Amino acid sequence: MKKIMPGHGSGGKLMNDMINNVIKEKLGKDSVQLDDSAVLDLPGSKIAFTTDSYTITPIFFPGGDIGKLAVNGTVNDLAVMGAVPLYLSCSLILEEGFDFDSLGKILESMRIEADAAGVKIVTGDTKIVPKGKGDKIFINTSGIGVFKNRLLRDEIKTGDKIIVSGTLGDHGITIMSLRNELKFSGDLKSDCASLNSMIEKISLKHGNGIKFIRDATRGGLASVLNEITLDKPFSACIEEEAVPVKDEVRGICDLLGLDPLYVANEGKIVIVAEKDAAEGIVNELRTDKSGREAAVIGEIDAAYPGKVYVKTYIGGKRLLPLLIEEQLPRIC
Amino acid sequence: MKRELIIKLTQLLQKRNIDNEVRIMEVCGTHTAQFFKTGVKDMLPPGLTLIDGPGCPVCVTPNSYLDRGIAIAKDKNAIIATFGDMIKVPSSYSSLAMEKSEGMDVRIIYSPLDAIDIAEKNQDREVLLISVGFETTAPSEALTLLEAEKRGIKNFSLLCGNKLTPPAVDALLNADEVKIDGFIIPGHVSTIIGKSPWNFIAEKYGKPGVISGFETEDLITGVISLLDMIKNQDISIKNGYTSAVRDGGNIRAMEIINSVFDITDSEWRGLGIVPGSGLSIKDKYSSFDAGKKFDVAVPPSKEHPGCRCGDLLRGLILPPECPLFDKGCSPEHAIGPCMVSSEGPCSAYYRYWRK
Numbered sequence: 124m125k126k127i128m129p130g131h132g133s134g135g136k137l138m139n140d141m142i143n144n145v146i147k148e149k150l151g152k153d154s155v156q157l158d159d160s161a162v163l164d165l166p167g168s169k170i171a172f173t174t175d176s177y178t179i180t181p182i183f184f185p186g187g188d189i190g191k192l193a194v195n196g197t198v199n200d201l202a203v204m205g206a207v208p209l210y211l212s213c214s215l216i217l218e219e220g221f222d223f224d225s226l227g228k229i230l231e232s233m234r235i236e237a238d239a240a241g242v243k244i245v246t247g248d249t250k251i252v253p254k255g256k257g258d259k260i261f262i263n264t265s266g267i268g269v270f271k272n273r274l275l276r277d278e279i280k281t282g283d284k285i286i287v288s289g290t291l292g293d294h295g296i297t298i299m300s301l302r303n304e305l306k307f308s309g310d311l312k313s314d315c316a317s318l319n320s321m322i323e324k325i326s327l328k329h330g331n332g333i334k335f336i337r338d339a340t341r342g343g344l345a346s347v348l349n350e351i352t353l354d355k356p357f358s359a360c361i362e363e364e365a366v367p368v369k370d371e372v373r374g375i376c377d378l379l380g381l382d383p384l385y386v387a388n389e390g391k392i393v394i395v396a397e398k399d400a401a402e403g404i405v406n407e408l409r410t411d412k413s414g415r416e417a418a419v420i421g422e423i424d425a426a427y428p429g430k431v432y433v434k435t436y437i438g439g440k441r442l443l444p445l446l447i448e449e450q451l452p453r454i455c
Numbered sequence: 456m457k458r459e460l461i462i463k464l465t466q467l468l469q470k471r472n473i474d475n476e477v478r479i480m481e482v483c484g485t486h487t488a489q490f491f492k493t494g495v496k497d498m499l500p501p502g503l504t505l506i507d508g509p510g511c512p513v514c515v516t517p518n519s520y521l522d523r524g525i526a527i528a529k530d531k532n533a534i535i536a537t538f539g540d541m542i543k544v545p546s547s548y549s550s551l552a553m554e555k556s557e558g559m560d561v562r563i564i565y566s567p568l569d570a571i572d573i574a575e576k577n578q579d580r581e582v583l584l585i586s587v588g589f590e591t592t593a594p595s596e597a598l599t600l601l602e603a604e605k606r607g608i609k610n611f612s613l614l615c616g617n618k619l620t621p622p623a624v625d626a627l628l629n630a631d632e633v634k635i636d637g638f639i640i641p642g643h644v645s646t647i648i649g650k651s652p653w654n655f656i657a658e659k660y661g662k663p664g665v666i667s668g669f670e671t672e673d674l675i676t677g678v679i680s681l682l683d684m685i686k687n688q689d690i691s692i693k694n695g696y697t698s699a700v701r702d703g704g705n706i707r708a709m710e711i712i713n714s715v716f717d718i719t720d721s722e723w724r725g726l727g728i729v730p731g732s733g734l735s736i737k738d739k740y741s742s743f744d745a746g747k748k749f750d751v752a753v754p755p756s757k758e759h760p761g762c763r764c765g766d767l768l769r770g771l772i773l774p775p776e777c778p779l780f781d782k783g784c785s786p787e788h789a790i791g792p793c794m795v796s797s798e799g800p801c802s803a804y805y806r807y808w809r810k
Contacts (some may be wrong), residue, residue: 126556136787303565304744363494379565381798436458437465437495437671 134387135446159337160266169274171206173197174265182225182259184301186294186313187203188261190229192389194236195317196340197266199439202319203229203336203392204266205275205326208240213247213264218257229260242266259418277334281357283423284401286394288321288408289416291344292372295386300375308399311371314413316390321411325394325404332400339393342446343385347393348431349445353358359431361421361443366404384433385446395423457672464675465498473502478634479681480770482624483641484511484798485669491807493671499678503766506633507800509623510641512588513540514799515723519756520616521546523746524585525554527614530751534560534577536570537585546790547756551585567592567599574603574611580766583745586613590647593617593734594708597715600736600743612745615736618721620644621652622732626661626723636682638664642673642696647712649704650694657690658699668696677766717739724792725765764791767800774804781809 130137141377160171177193187195201208211281213233217226237244293314300311318338326333337347344366348359359382368376368383376383390413396404401419425430432445465549481487487507490496490798495507525546526537535551542563543552555561560580564570567584575584586596596613620641628635640653645666655666663684667677677695684691694700712734721733736744758765760795762784763777774780774793784790786802 128552128556130787132479305565433494435492435494435671437462437494437498437675439465439497441491441494441497442809444806444809 132220133446134340134346138408158204158276160204160206160268162204164452169206169270171201171204171270172265173200173266174263176198176261176263178258178261179298180258182229184313185297185311187315188229188232190233191236191315193264194233194240194242195315195389196338196397197264198240198317198319199338201266201268202317202322203275203338204268205270205272205322205330205336207271207323208242208266208268208276208319210267210310211237211242211244211264212266213244213262215247215249216257216261217249217251218259219251219254221259224310226260227374235328236317239410240319243280243319275326275333275336279334279351279355279395279423281359281423281425282398283334283395284398284419285348285359285361285421285423286396286401286405286408286417286419287339287344287367288318288391288392288394288414290367290369290372291339291388291391292368292376292383292386294389295343296372296375296383298305298387299379305375311369314388314390315412318390318413321408321413322392324411325407328407329396329400329404332397332404333394334397335395338393339388339391341381341387343387344393345382345384345431345443346446348443351395352429352431354429356428357423357425358427358429359421360424360426361431361433363433364436365420367416367418384443398422461672461675462805464672464679465495468675468679469498469500471500471503471679473500473631473682476502476504477636477682477685478504478506479637479639479678480506480508481639482508482510482620483644484514484796484800485640486510486641486667487675487800488798488803488807490674491803493674495671495674495678497680503678503682506770507767507771507773509627509723509726510589511768511793511796511798511800512618513544513796514764515623515725515768516544516587516792517722517724517756518545518547518758519722519753520546520587520614521551521749521755522660523753524583524614525549525551525559526751526753527583527745527749528554528559531581531749533581533583534562534573535583535585536555536562536564536567536573537602538565538587539563540796540798541585541587543789543795545759545789545795546733547758548754556597567596568602568677571599571603571606571608571611574608575606578610580610582611584613585616585737589618589620589641589644591643592710593712593716594647597711600715600740601711601764603743604740606670609742612743612748613736614745615716615734617716617734618723619718619732619734621648621655623726623728624724624727625655625659626732627769628662630769635770636685637662639677640664640666640692642666642668642699645694645696645700645704647705647708650692650700650702653692657692661690663690664692665695666693666700668699683725697753716786723768725768762791764793764801767793774801777801781805782795797809
């Protein structure tokens with residue numbers, strides 16, 4: 124009998140198969156929005172609506188906690204569409220025996236993040252499951268945003284530039300180091316942050332040049348780019364040298380045989396922009412504390428339609444396919 | 456400066472004229488992956504073919520090994536401690552990943568020493584270390600056994616599947632099934648054993664070899680040197696990784712290996728039983744030897760009939776020549792181990808250049 128495996132949550136091919144073959148099959152095809160938010164036409168207005176569930180071990184980590192993640196993640200899913208996030212819901216699933224001190228800290232950090240992002244948590248629910256039936260705390264947040272400016276989705280074309288808003292892999296490697304008690308991770312911390320104000324800045328100044336934005340969470344940069352190119356007549360070419368990655372992250376990745384381009388981020392966006400707008404967008408991103416190391420990392424071309432590939436500094440090329448399942452550390 | 460130099464070297468390599476087809480074997484699975492990852496594979500001159508060798512520990516481990524590990528864990532309700540690479544490798548009937556989803560306690564470790572920490576925390580259960588690897592991992596597995604003895608840990612054992620690489624290359628050349636003009640010799644293994652154990656390649660079989668590191672520049676200079684040696688009939692073994700490899704190897708590491716393990720015959724996927732190519736735990740440490748400690752019934756092992764991992768590891772075919780490659784065998788549903796491990800040749804071709 125087929126069982127749920129860790130890879131079904133990795134943001135890669137196994138997860139896509141489950142969404143297509145199980146969830147859409149049972150709930151109906153309109154039930155699943157594959158973009159970051161659904162865009163709904165209500166009489167008189169257009170809104171963005173999204174939901175996400177958060178489960179992470181450990182629940183507290185350098186740079187954040189599950190509560191901060193639950194606010195930021197949903198805020199970012201609305202913001203990358205071009206929507207201004209307004210309201211969140213908060214559903215808690217708590218395991219029997221979970222301590223109130225931790226719950227208090229998590230809720231406090233949710234409130235701080237919500238205030239900072241300018242959103243209100245307006246509805247919620249709490250369920251308790253017996254000990255052993257959950258993992259301390261799971262949080263679901265749904266969010267609603269409105270469109271003041273245009274929807275940040277436009278047809279991607281050959282010649283468009285690919286931008287990232289900063290160093291990749293910080294969140295995933297921080298968590299992996301903690302989980303495995305790696306003692307060499309130094310001062311590394313999660314990049315977990317709400318990006319709505321940064322996105323609003325660039326969309327006000329350069330909105331017409333932006334074709335696409337997505338936060339590069341599970342599956343990292345590689346997964347975002349593979350979604351963009353799937354079944355399309357263009358490919359995405361990444362200049363490996365141009366991709367910002369912290370030395371510590373690269374070091375741990377090398378050691379464990381992981382590729383930082385597949386590692387999760389919680390405070391980084393990938394932007395596809397018109398060629399002429401790219402430099403201005405990068406400069407604007409760099410004025411924000413979450414975008415200091417923003418860079419143009421590649422472009423859309425027609426060399427290998429439907430695929431993402433990397434050019435190394437010597438000019439050699441290799442594919443960057445959709446992650447099959449979770450990355451595992453190697454033997455030697 | 457270094458960057459410009461490497462780009463110049465790349466151009467030199469690309470411009471090489473190769474009159475007759477040259478076939479170079481990179482023995483090591485990490486080299487296979489690095490050739491792709493650095494882009495060097497894409498910059499090789501026409502007429503030069505890289506053949507993947509038997510240097511991925513997970514790939515050469517026969518199904519019978521995992522079958523035994525799973526049988527012991529089931530029979531003794533043991534905790535399995537393993538490096539991540541082994542998790543998805545198919546055994547005859549399942550895999551550790553499948554067993555884990557059925558409830559087996561399988562823990563991924565980053566160092567073998569983690570396994571004895573797990574044993575100390577779970578004293579009512581046996582902890583079985585999946586001990587698979589070449590000369591590079593054997594010292595840490597030996598140290599782990601010695602540490603377990605020092606701490607008086609009784610609920611810990613190794614399922615020893617450790618292997619030695621030079622005898623496998625010897626067996627491959629001795630079989631004389633495939634044209635190989637020269638070898639890129641594993642850098643990590645050579646840091647432990649040194650250069651001299653590879654001399655037989657030149658002395659016995661008349662083929663040149665270069666010990667190479669893993670960075671872009673190491674791979675490029677390794678290939679350029681080897682092409683020169685082949686052209687000039689310079690039949691010798693050269694050390695192109697002098698920053699890490701000493702001629703005599705790492706004497707301390709070899710002493711640790713020899714203090715815990717004996718050399719024995721070992722079964723390799725594709726090569727069969729290769730004399731003197733494996734390690735077994737010395738009799739005085741047999742209480743840590745899961746193979747001796749537990750007498751369990753192991754179901755007869757079987758291989759998938761279409762899987763050509765064995766031929767691949769002997770250099771007979773390249774991954775895309777296997778009829779199952781991307782047609783039934785892929786990392787999400789691997790039929791053979793070469794598609795699973797990050798060092799497996801099929802996995803490297805699938806990930807980095809599937810056209």
